[in-house]
Amino acid sequence: MSDDKTSPSPNSKEASGFVPGDDFTAQWINYFRLAFGRMTDDGECQWKKARDLRKEATDCAKCEKHRDYLLNYSPIIRFMRQNINKLGGDLHSENIRCRRCDTRQSGGFEKSYGIILCANELRDQGHVEDTMAHEMIHAYDHLRFQVQWRDNLRHAACTEIRASALSGECRWTREFWTKGQYKVTQQFQECIRRRAVISVAGRPECKDDVQAAKVVNEVWDSCFSDTRPFDEVYR
Structure with missing residues (x-):
């Protein structure tokens, strides 16, 4: 039996509560709807993706600034880098890359790529440090224990x-x-x-x-x- 009422598409503004657009008005409507629970989970995902795209250059620049500082001055990052070097590896600013990620994770390690830092998910320098240390331990394990x-x-x-x-x-x-x-x-x-x-x-x-x-x-x-x-x- 068909229903005469037409339901809005799950991706529509009416269904999700998300208003597309980078203008001031659209941004504030979205902030308001999110704050007061008038946005669905799908709408919140759309809002986060739009926000991350809008801030991509700024987020990556901030991430790179934190990364470079930590490579030079963080005790745990310097220690892990030295131990990775002893095993024949090398992690540096060229293979620890700041990128916008579509997945909700802070970073990742890939043996043929290096480390990716998800700039849009990292809150501050401390969060960058924890994420770098986590992924550097994966790199160490890969070299030391031949992780499958x-x-x-x-x-x-x-x-x-x-x-x-x-x-x-x-x-x-x-x-x-x-x-x-x-x-x-x-x-x-x-x-x-x-x-x-x-x-x-x-x-x-x-x-x-x-x-x-x-x-x-x-x-x-x-x-x-x-x-x-x-x-x-x-x-």
Whole structure:
């Protein structure tokens, strides 16, 4: 049975609440609708994409400024870079690239490309530092342990556990201010597990969250206790 009422397209302004346009009026309407819950999830995605496109040059320039400063002055970034050099690798401003990302992640590592920093997702210099450290630990693991990225979920789980544990991204202060995590006891381990499961579950060869959690649990003890190249958890 057909319905005489015509529903708006899911991508239409009426359905999503998003108003296209870079002019002042369109931007403020979108801010208002988002703030008061008058925009759907699809509308919010459209708004974020439009915002990221509009700010792409500014975001990338700020990201590159932070990256270059950290390469020269950050203790953890300098330490990781030195240890990667010892294994025959080299990470520098030419293969640590700031880009606009369509996925909602802060960065990524690819063995033949280097590191990508998602400029539109990075809040400040501290966030850039944590992201660079995380991806540099992946680079270190790739060189030191010959990680099988696409064929071995246990390898993927292990390097994700190590990257979250050693980069500093799971320290209590960051979880408190960005994730609203108020627990002190076991917060560090819970953050690492959560991030590792999410990362493993996002891989094409992983069936679902259940399999991801199972794999993370299987390698947890050995990988969580492995702090190389640090003597202990850095921060």
